[in-house]
């Protein structure tokens with residue numbers, strides 16, 4: 287699981303803090319310097335680390351902490367609270383329209399991030415909540431993506447709307463909305479095309495869909511394994527397109543995890559779900575407090 291390495295380092299630092307009966311300001315500063323190094327090594331964005339450490343420090347070197355009976359525990363508690371804040375505070379749910387209306391969701395992200403898989407995972411989650419989702423194949427550049435969506439949709443027992451690869455994604459999306467309203471679907475999820483890198487053509491296509499249809503949720507799918515790149519990609523999509531939330535994939539992998547810790551702070555957008563494996567059931571709501579506990583041990 288991501289963070290194993292970071293977790294181990296932080297636990298060692300905390301052990302040192304707990305071991306000391308009394309703490310001086312210098313002890314706290316030394317420990318926080320070590321925390322800073324551990325976060326940077328885990329590939330957390332530099333600015334994010336700097337802000338994180340200064341908010342912890344501001345709270346942790348006060349008299350009431352240092353003169354308390356268990357100063358080490360108090361410092362650890364502050365680190366934990368600030369980590370939860372960094373990850374977004376409380377869990378944010380995907381916002382849906384009432385079931386009597388159609389919620390239109392646009393999934394976007396780079397190729398290979400896990401967009402098509404995640405789209406099917408999400409549809410399964412919504413179906414189990416009693417919604418009637420329709421998946422829409424808007425990635426017309428990779429015929430394999432259309433087939434993959436159909437196969438995954440079938441596995442989830444969710445319908446897939448496709449018009450092949452000869453129509454514009456915007457027109458496919460419009461036709462899908464009509465199909466949805468005629469057939470009683472109440473969540474339409476567009477699986478859009480990704481590219482290997484953020485490029486103009488991809489953004490223009492997404493912007494065209496967004497400006498012509500009433501998209502309720504624009505969800506960015508990012509691969510946690512790509513580290514700082516994941517942070518840059520998120521910032522880019524948010525600046526150019528505007529995103530409502532992020533789904534972070536491959537958190538089960540052996541990553542350094544820094545992306546997960548940085549994206550919320552850098553974009554201001556919540557992480558809604560975490561992808562924890564290749565199976566279609568491997569999608570978990572993202573709980574900042576549980577994630578912080580996992581990291582801090």
Ligand code: GDP
Nearest residue numbers: 397398399400401402403535536561562563564
């Ligand atoms: P797309 O190009 O963004 O549509 O990406 P795909 O959905 O085709 O996924 C790319 C690869 O990542 C596939 O092999 C997926 O099985 C894999 N994948 C997607 N999400 C996860 C995840 O959360 N964990 C792991 N381990 N693999 C994932």
